[in-house]
Amino acid sequence: MRICSIITSFTSGGAEMLVCDLAEAFAADGHETTVFALSDAVQVGNPTDTEMAMMARVRQSGATAMSLSLAHRNNWIGGTLALRRALRTTRPDVIHTHTARALPLIALAMPRVPVALTHHNSRLSFPPSAFHLFNRIVDAYVAISDQCRTMLQAHGRQPVRLILNAAHPRFQADRPRLKPAHDPLILAVGTVSEQKDYPTLLGAAQPVVDALAAQGRKARICIAGGGPDLARLQSRVAGQPVELLGARGDVDMLMRQADLFVNCSLWEGFPISMIEALTSGLPIVATQVAGNREMIVPGVNGQLVPPSNPAALAHAMVDILSDETGYAALSRGALETAGRFSIESCANAHLRLYEELRAVRHRHGLNHGMAPAE
Secondary structure, three states: OOOEEEEEEOOOHHHHHHHHHHHHHHOOOEEEEEEEOOOHHHOOOOOOHHHHHHHHHHOOOEEEEEEOOOOOOOOOHOOOOOOOHHHHHOOOOOOEOOOOOHHHHHHHOOOOOOEEOOOOOOOOOHHHHHHHHHHOOEEEEEEEHHHHHHHHHHHHHOEEOOOOEOHHHHHHOOOOOOOOOOOEEEEEEEEOOOOOOHHHHHHHHHHHHHHHHOOOOOOEEEEEEOOHHHHHHHHHHHOOOOOOOOOOOHHHHHHHHEEEEOOOOOOOOOOHHHHHHOOOOEEEEEOOOOOOOHHOOOOOOEEEOOOOOHHHHHHHHHHHOOOHHHHHHHHHHHHHHHOOOEEEHHHHHHHHHHHHHHHHHHHHHHOOOOOOOO
């Protein structure tokens, strides 16, 4: 099968990482796979070194990685022509876009193959009225969580398939962690944006450092991620016991070094960074929001806290790092939970969807729709 996946740009965001991981899995299974980025990293303010590393990894797997180099999102004519040329070269059997921005271009390019859309969040980044157009272009929606499925079912008029996100095998720990380090590393990973609410982590940082210092321990708190608000966050970090690492290509190594993973988001889809942390055997403290609630079971693999509550976040972090017996149990629970989120099962679920979409198109020509999942 020839598979075309579309992302906004090659960056270290969860959606983009998943697409590249899936491309590797598809290629390993013998499928001709291409990942298109709508824009170059520099055109949207993302690190070029991350872009180069991600494209190289996709190509090393045997898949194709390329950018349409669209500098302006409203350049419909230029975007359509660029996409049409790319599709004429790759001749895909199915197109799966992981950004709604690509849908108007796909409609204008008229590829005459099935189209799927994954919206990687529990909130819409466009007005609900846009679904009137999307429903004419999309054959199926992919939901990454129960909350996302509910949202898509409320607005979409095409079938919705639930496929949970997954982590790359390089994150896999071979055994649970027995206890946190004497001087622990606390790690947060994700794009620096309003959604991730890193100011709440800044507010929790000093109380955590002080509480562990009272135990004779020195905590290190790090945030790995780039994004539009990085410069603004850097101005707030001055004087705070928090290190900003920027966008990183070695998150798997950071997670192996870490003792605790923190997510303080105001909203989520189904965060891949948390799946990666679970796969690494890390206990997690996360906000009690959609997506996080589907992944974290308090007392089993971590703790949930209210959003925008630095005091509650700090208390949960110190609590986990101060209880060696409980910490070991949470690490075991993390690895058990991670078993649900393998890239193999995620890739296979996507391939089954693509085959169904192709079969429906074959039976009914260009009519939209597919048989519901059993």
